[in-house]
Amino acid sequence: MAVYTDITEDDLKRFLTEYDVGELTSYKGIAEGVENSNFLLHTTRDPLILTLYEKRVEKADLPFFLGLMQHLSAKGLSCPLPLPRRDGQLLGELSGRPAALISFLEGMWLRKPEARHCREVGRALAEMHLAGEGFEIVRPNALSLEGWKTLWAKSADRADEVETGLQDEVTAELEYLEAHWPKDLPAGVIHADLFQDNVFFLGDNLSGLIDFYFACNDLLAYDVAICLNAWCFEKDGSYNVTKGSAMLDGYASVRPLSPDEVAALPVLARGSALRFFLTRLYDWLTTPAGALVVKKDPLEYLRKLRFHRQVRSATEYGLSA
Ligand SMILES: Nc1ncnc2c1ncn2[C@@H]1O[C@H](COP(=O)(O)OP(=O)(O)OP(=O)(O)O)[C@@H](O)[C@H]1O
Numbered sequence: 070m071a072v073y074t075d076i077t078e079d080d081l082k083r084f085l086t087e088y089d090v091g092e093l094t095s096y097k098g099i100a101e102g103v104e105n106s107n108f109l110l111h112t113t114r115d116p117l118i119l120t121l122y123e124k125r126v127e128k129a130d131l132p133f134f135l136g137l138m139q140h141l142s143a144k145g146l147s148c149p150l151p152l153p154r155r156d157g158q159l160l161g162e163l164s165g166r167p168a169a170l171i172s173f174l175e176g177m178w179l180r181k182p183e184a185r186h187c188r189e190v191g192r193a194l195a196e197m198h199l200a201g202e203g204f205e206i207v208r209p210n211a212l213s214l215e216g217w218k219t220l221w222a223k224s225a226d227r228a229d230e231v232e233t234g235l236q237d238e239v240t241a242e243l244e245y246l247e248a249h250w251p252k253d254l255p256a257g258v259i260h261a262d263l264f265q266d267n268v269f270f271l272g273d274n275l276s277g278l279i280d281f282y283f284a285c286n287d288l289l290a291y292d293v294a295i296c297l298n299a300w301c302f303e304k305d306g307s308y309n310v311t312k313g314s315a316m317l318d319g320y321a322s323v324r325p326l327s328p329d330e331v332a333a334l335p336v337l338a339r340g341s342a343l344r345f346f347l348t349r350l351y352d353w354l355t356t357p358a359g360a361l362v363v364k365k366d367p368l369e370y371l372r373k374l375r376f377h378r379q380v381r382s383a384t385e386y387g388l389s390a
């Protein structure tokens with residue numbers, strides 16, 4: 070459960086006096102997510118989400134994240150909107166953490182997505198990429214090559230505790246990615262964490278995207294690779310080419326990938342798998358036993374990485390010729 074910072078009712082009520090949101094009637098911590106502390110608030114008006122920003126979110130980045138949600142929403146993308154305080158600010162402080170109130174998005178995330186849902190996700194990702202155009206704040210991706218090296222330096226010594234041989238394998242992978250990472254592909258604002266728990270559906274219809282707290286400027290096709298990793302593998306570790314094909318078709322129906330982007334997909338998918346392996350590994354090694362959060366398995370992403378290593382061309386992901 071991701072409630073790292075607890076709040077008291079008195080503090081919350083004081084925090085809410087800064088907003089025009091009605092009276093608080095109830096609140097509870099949300100048991101999902103691993104990054105920030107989230108609470109669901111019921112008021113005499115609309116339900117709201119309260120987010121307290123935790124360790125991996127830099128306060129200096131919050132204007133980017135909150136401003137991006139406003140920008141995307143104004144462009145017609147369905148995503149939560151940060152609510153302004155009476156003084157116009159989007160950010161306040163609660164229990165010693167930066168905190169924001171966000172509109173509640175209707176829908177549920179899918180535990181067992183099918184190919185048709187992957188198509189919707191591909192389409193929504195491309196719509197987000199187009200809607201991000203013109204957003205003026207820039208945030209380089211803190212979790213690209215340099216960030217991976219920093220994370221790895223903190224975990225490498227203990228990596229073989231998780232699986233023997235990991236230290237050598239990951240060091241070699243980082244060297245490969247550094248030598249082969251594409252540089253001249255189309256770039257823009259990417260979501261960078263569009264996993265199943267960040268896409269809401271109402272029935273079979275995608276109702277919106279949430280959790281923009283890894284969003285940044287990077288290669289658009291890297292975001293596609295993140296989604297292939299997050300959505301198109303089965304629990305047994307196998308890649309589902311039908312889902313991959315649907316995801317890529319959905320994306321291309323809004324924003325066709327260039328031949329260079331297509332050619333780069335295998336290396337981008339390796340990088341994306343390594344990124345989630347590294348954050349999971351770091352959390353695995355550092356989260357204290359008994360913390361109220363469900364740790365995610367780093368080895369799931371190591372297996373995906375090994376799969377991508379033997380992919381020779383993007384057609385293996387299901388790309389139509
Ligand atoms: N705007 C919203 N509307 C409705 N529910 C929301 C909203 N924002 C967050 N939630 C709920 O809170 C949960 C956790 O939110 P979120 O994914 O932003 O947290 P996180 O800690 O950043 O998680 P992650 O592990 O995905 O990075 C979501 O799965 C959803 O149930």
Ligand SMILES: N[C@@H](CCO)C(=O)O
Nearest residue numbers: 103262264345349365
């Ligand atoms: N989506 C990430 C967690 C949030 O960064 C993962 O599954 O590792």
